[in-house]
Amino acid sequence: MIHTEPSAQPSTMDTAAFLKHIESAFRRIFSDGIDLMRYLPEDKWLALKQAGLLLPFLDKKHGGRKGSQFEIQEVLRIAGHYGVPVTLRTGIEGALVLQPLQEFGDEAQVAQGLDMVFKGEGGGLGVTEPETSGAAIAREMQSYYEYTDEQTIYVNAAKYWQGNSQSDFLLVAAKERKNGKLAKVINLLLVPKQYIRYEALTSEGLRAVRYAVNRIDAEMPAAAVMKLSQSDAAGLRAFQNIFIRSRLQLVGMTHGIMEYILENLDRYVRNDIKFVDYERREIQRRHQVSEILYRYVCHSVSPVAPVAHQLMEANIVKTLATEYTYAAAQMLQKLLGAKGFERGHTASNIAIDIRPFTIFEGPNDMLYAEIYDQFVRATAEEKEAGIKLDKNQTLLDRLQTDARFAAVARDYTLPEDIRSFLQEHTLTDACALQKVFIGKIIARLFVFVQAEHEDTAAFLLNDIRKDILDCRYCG
Ligand SMILES: Cc1cc2nc3c(=O)[nH]c(=O)nc-3n(C[C@H](O)[C@H](O)[C@H](O)COP(=O)(O)OP(=O)(O)OC[C@H]3O[C@@H](n4cnc5c(N)ncnc54)[C@H](O)[C@@H]3O)c2cc1C
Structure with missing residues (x-):
């Protein structure tokens, strides 16, 4: 449940009241301190999201706020006062998950994604691969999906350093393979965690965020594919x-x-x-x-x-x-x-x-x-x-x-x-x-x-x- 005063909903408050509400949610949820040397407790993260932390990233039609850049910047800034991992998780789920999900997902994909973000452990974005240069990713990306029939795709992907690994899902960037050849254009796949095998990474820092090498080698419903665009150039x-x-x-x-x-x-x-x-x-x-x-x-x-x-x-x-x-x-x-x-x-x-x-x-x-x-x-x-x-x-x-x-x-x-x-x-x-x-x-x-x-x-x-x-x- 979203924790608010009985009469006020964070989605309808004016900007000043909303930001005050978020500041007080942070104070309340972290009132007993925060240990940044361990994963951020999922119950606290969920409580922050349910208090409305990510609402500025969410369209009004999905229950979000009014589309104000100032509010997006402000929730990230406020989260920064609780340490780098806290604002980073806000950014990952806001900018790398919610915004692309709403822009490119169909109705069913958006509903599925929002459910996992606002009721579960949320997700991350999987772009970088262990064997290719992250700097040259659009050109070198090897992860792919291939239609085995109209309803099914086979996905073969290796991704690494995904923030929020091991949570409920990843939006996985991959190219379509047809007749043995990889397309240039990159699309996203909404991949729930049951299809992902992960090997946790021990990072030098950011101990409060989960990182892993994520591997997918599985058939899954073709409804996972989010086409970024119909034309190749526009897709890139x-x-x-x-x-x-x-x-x-x-x-x-x-x-x-x-x-x-x-x-x-x-x-x-x-x-x-x-x-x-x-x-x-x-x-x-x-x-x-x-x-x-x-x-x-x-x-x-x-x-x-x-x-x-x-x-x-x-x-x-x-x-x-x-x-x-x-x-x-x-x-x-x-x-x-x-x-x-x-x-x-x-x-x-x-x-x-x-x-x-x-x-x-x-x-x-x-x-x-x-x-x-x-x-x-x-x-x-x-x-x-x-x-x-x-x-x-x-x-x-x-x-x-x-x-x-x-x-x-x-x-x-x-x-x-x-x-x-x-x-x-x-x-x-x-x-x-x-x-x-x-x-x-x-x-x-x-x-x-x-x-x-x-x-x-x-x-x-x-x-x-x-x-x-x-x-x-x-x-
Ligand atoms: C903590 C952390 C979190 C991350 N989170 C995510 C995530 O959530 N999702 C995800 O998909 N990926 C994530 N990544 C991966 C990250 O996006 C890549 O590491 C990054 O894109 C760089 O790719 P690379 O490591 O392959 O470095 P490379 O591409 O091999 O580059 C290595 C170095 O070479 C130099 N270099 C490369 N190209 C050029 C150039 N054209 N001109 C000049 N110098 C150049 C730079 O100094 C660069 O730092 C994360 C990484 C870290 C460390």
Whole structure:
């Protein structure tokens, strides 16, 4: 049963009342503490879901809330105050399960999935495979299904590192096999746990989330197939869109963790050594960047609107949010000295648990290189307006005409050394290695133009100068 005041239902409360209700549910459910060195107790997780934690991810027609991006970001942020695994589980079931399930599932599949999420142990998303590169997954994926008759499919899949492994089901990404050949397009299969054999993984961190190698080698009803689209090209785009949306939303998790880091900084670090003070400010500056990314997503994304055109932005949000939160976590751990090395200490948990955020949903190095590629190509809007990019223009020319960098928060002039670096390169002359570093520079410039405070801007310029040094060094 959903636990609420008799007159108020979380699905109909106004935003402020709903978020207060979620905060108080967390306080109540974790009133006796939380041990992040063990799996999160399923009864507590279910109680949170039944209190309405995932309602912002749920369509109104399925009993959810009104489709507000702010509410999605807020529930992730609030969960972050209870540790990395708690907000990660919220993100997994919200962005990787509920949203794709509702977008691509038919009525029966949605009903089956929602039942397992809201009455059982829920599910996870199975994309990565042990034998293929997660970074090149769309091309290399080997998991497949094959129709044996109209009602039945044979599924052969090996998936690994699925968050929420061993719960009630996985949405499994697989290609259709016909006449011995794998299609290019990827679909999802709703696979209940009775078809899955798992070998639990012992992870370095994130002990509160279940991970496993999941193997499926079984016949099952063909009703499990969720076609992402009827055409091949649109199917791959739809698959990619799942990750564009979840990369954008991910800043809700990291921003909550950033706030949790600041809380713990206040609690544990009371030293008045000058350098410690400097490091404290450096953590705060990373938090300010996180705030800009958080605000960007709340204002520029909607759960009910397409996100296909925001691939570069999604990659920027994901890389910077995770890079800066990971760095802040490491600094907090260091500032605690030996305490930060104690097994199970909050600071140690955050530093270990946040690290894979730089790996999953696309490893950051790959995403930085992609940011470069997306920056030097015409956007969908430009293509529609018939604009063709002059490939001989410099990165600075592009920056000054690219509408994605026009949301300027204050008057600024780029310092001469940075302008001159951007003028050294045309849109085509970066090698594969340089793309990673230039991608980082572009990502930071995206935030730099939105920074309201000089302090944040100066911090970003400092990092850009380090990237420039790296880029010149590697080139
Ligand atoms: C804690 C955790 C949770 C996870 N949760 C899930 C989940 O719920 N569901 C799921 O399906 N998967 C999950 N994964 C798997 C994750 O998505 C993959 O590990 C990730 O996509 C990277 O794939 P890979 O490990 O094969 O690394 P690889 O693709 O082998 O990449 C390894 C490294 O090579 C470099 N690299 C790769 N490509 C490029 C490039 N183009 N340019 C520059 N550098 C590059 C990067 O440094 C990268 O980190 C999880 C992983 C972890 C650790």
